[in-house]
Amino acid sequence: MGNILLSSTYLMLILSCVESCFLLRSLYVIVPEIIPPGYQVAKVETVGCDAKSVQLTVKDPSFTIKSDGAVVALKSVSVGEGGRIFSVSAQDKSGRERKMEVHLVRSTNLKRHRRGQGSLNRSRRRSYEDLNVVENYEGSYPKLIIRLGSYSPDSRYWYFIEGEGVNMYPTGVFSIDRDTGDLFLLKAVDREEFQEYDFVVRAFDKHTNVERDEELPLTVIVDDVNDNAPEFVGPLHFTVPEHCSAGTVVGVVSATDRDQIYTDHVKIKYTLVSGSDMFTIHPETGVITTTTNTLDRELKDNHVVTVKIQDMNGAPNGLFATSTATIALSDINDNPPTFMKSSYNVTAQENESEKLLLRIPVQDKDLINTSNWMSKFVITKGNENGNFRIVTDPQTNEGLLYISKPLDYEKTNDVQLQITAQNVASLNGSSATWQSIPVNVNVEKVDAVRAGLGQKISPGILTRDPPTRRALTSPHTPTTFSQLFSQSPGREQQTARSVSFGLLGIMTVLCPVVLLLLLFLVLVFFCLKKREKLQLHDSGDTGGIPLKSNTEAPEDSMAWE
Numbered sequence: 001m002g003n004i005l006l007s008s009t010y011l012m013l014i015l016s017c018v019e020s021c022f023l024l025r026s027l028y029v030i031v032p033e034i035i036p037p038g039y040q041v042a043k044v045e046t047v048g049c050d051a052k053s054v055q056l057t058v059k060d061p062s063f064t065i066k067s068d069g070a071v072v073a074l075k076s077v078s079v080g081e082g083g084r085i086f087s088v089s090a091q092d093k094s095g096r097e098r099k100m101e102v103h104l105v106r107s108t109n110l111k112r113h114r115r116g117q118g119s120l121n122r123s124r125r126r127s128y129e130d131l132n133v134v135e136n137y138e139g140s141y142p143k144l145i146i147r148l149g150s151y152s153p154d155s156r157y158w159y160f161i162e163g164e165g166v167n168m169y170p171t172g173v174f175s176i177d178r179d180t181g182d183l184f185l186l187k188a189v190d191r192e193e194f195q196e197y198d199f200v201v202r203a204f205d206k207h208t209n210v211e212r213d214e215e216l217p218l219t220v221i222v223d224d225v226n227d228n229a230p231e232f233v234g235p236l237h238f239t240v241p242e243h244c245s246a247g248t249v250v251g252v253v254s255a256t257d258r259d260q261i262y263t264d265h266v267k268i269k270y271t272l273v274s275g276s277d278m279f280t281i282h283p284e285t286g287v288i289t290t291t292t293n294t295l296d297r298e299l300k301d302n303h304v305v306t307v308k309i310q311d312m313n314g315a316p317n318g319l320f321a322t323s324t325a326t327i328a329l330s331d332i333n334d335n336p337p338t339f340m341k342s343s344y345n346v347t348a349q350e351n352e353s354e355k356l357l358l359r360i361p362v363q364d365k366d367l368i369n370t371s372n373w374m375s376k377f378v379i380t381k382g383n384e385n386g387n388f389r390i391v392t393d394p395q396t397n398e399g400l401l402y403i404s405k406p407l408d409y410e411k412t413n414d415v416q417l418q419i420t421a422q423n424v425a426s427l428n429g430s431s432a433t434w435q436s437i438p439v440n441v442n443v444e445k446v447d448a449v450r451a452g453l454g455q456k457i458s459p460g461i462l463t464r465d466p467p468t469r470r471a472l473t474s475p476h477t478p479t480t481f482s483q484l485f486s487q488s489p490g491r492e493q494q495t496a497r498s499v500s501f502g503l504l505g506i507m508t509v510l511c512p513v514v515l516l517l518l519l520f521l522v523l524v525f526f527c528l529k530k531r532e533k534l535q536l537h538d539s540g541d542t543g544g545i546p547l548k549s550n551t552e553a554p555e556d557s558m559a560w561e
């Protein structure tokens with residue numbers, strides 16, 4: 001009897017020490033980076049506690065906890081990348097204090113807390129078959145998933161769950177009836193957001209509140225439905241050379257689907273809605289190829305095709321998306337430069353050098369300012385003596401024909417050149433050839449006006465004195481004037497003006513000289529006469545004529561006169 005009484009006493013002591021109030025070990029809550037004052041961050045729930053006597057306290061001065069378990073921020077709180085942790089305590093009339101850690105997680109760090117971020121004690125587990133729920137379930141909620149009462153047939157236990165979908169992100173997805181162990185789905189789930197949920201079921205003795213030694217791990221797998229249309233991935237801009245052969249690869253259209261892999265939900269079929277007359281697309285790989293070799297950049301440099309991607313391998317009930325792909329044609333040198341005239345005639349004076357004779361424009365349909373467009377001119381005939389050279393104007397793409405060595409009229413008065421227009425790049429993808437045109441150069445003899453007015457023209461030698469000097473040299477030369485009026489109208493006027501200005505200069509100089517000379521001659525004449533009279537008077541020679549005295553008055557003054 002003594003032993004039985006002692007055992008009963010020990011049992012009473014043990015029962016008096018069992019937990020009568022239960023609190024979760026941890027709670028993970030998703031919060032913004034800055035928590036404003038008055039923001040409710042969490043709701044603490046107790047199990048088996050006397051609601052009237054339980055006292056809840058929070059161990060962080062930035063927060064307060066209300067009697068219903070709501071944790072509210074007292075001021076603005078900043079949550080760092082590592083989150084923020086504080087504890088909540090619960091104490092009922094038994095006097096024992098239970099603590100729970102509240103983990104505040106920033107919304108930008110959800111992925112860090114998706115798996116295994118709780119402080120769940122997962123030791124001493126026994127396996128349990130995985131459960132399945134269908135995403136986007138359209139029925140009524142809560143939806144019963146499984147009845148866990150079979151876990152304890154004698155119904156001696158009440159049940160509690162914690163983990164993902166319960167007190168860890170995303171919270172509020174599952175709940176359990178503590179008395180029956182019925183597990184419920186509380187709202188629709190999205191497989192693309194969360195593919196499975198891991199949590200544990202904990203069982204407590206209804207009479208002693210003592211937890212069983214084993215935890216029951218559960219995994220709820222979300223079954224996929226085809227609720228995501230395929231999406232295009234990467235750029236839809238491709239380039240292919242013009243006149244490429246049929247079957248040339250243009251590019252690859254890439255697509256993705258968020259639904260479950262290895263199912264028809266992500267099996268995509270590619271089709272061309274437009275542009276199939278020149279292009280085709282592989283239905284499984286999305287590779288676009290050409291179907292013709294007539295693509296011409298000079299006619300159309302960009303082609304726009306519409307691509308359709310559809311899951312369920314293109315089945316009518318598959319989801320689809322469309323977009324446009326741009327196919328640009330790169331240039332090849334399939335167009336030679338063409339002349340704008342069939343021939344040219346030009347006049348060149350003999351004895352001139354380094355003078356621009358002719359500008360030769362060309363047209364080219366290839367891409368401007370590329371080697372396929374830039375011209376290169378070659379003198380293929382008539383320049384055996386090297387009297388000419390031709391270069392390309394980089395601004396206008398014209399050919400510039402120059403005299404590089406003086407021409408001699410006596411040797412030749414007409415030169416027949418042939419100019420060929422090429423490109424910097426070789427011709428490609430075309431049967432066309434380089435074009436050529438004739439250029440006739442007439443050599444003009446330098447005449448007397450250009451050689452110098454009034455100078456004697458020696459055989460084979462022409463002088464090139466300035467017009468003023470030619471006029472002053474011999475303005476009266478007949479040959480000069482006949483040659484003067486044989487010039488073109490413009491040159492006649494210019495030469496006449498030059499001769500007029502020369503004669504005017506001569507007259508301006510000679511007139512004063514002639515006047516002075518005449519005046520000098522008159523003075524000399526009078527001086528000689530005066531001297532002669534003086535000499536006759538001094539010698540008394542009257543020349544046979546009687547002279548009367550000046551003192552004697554004439555007898556008849558009128559007769560004297």
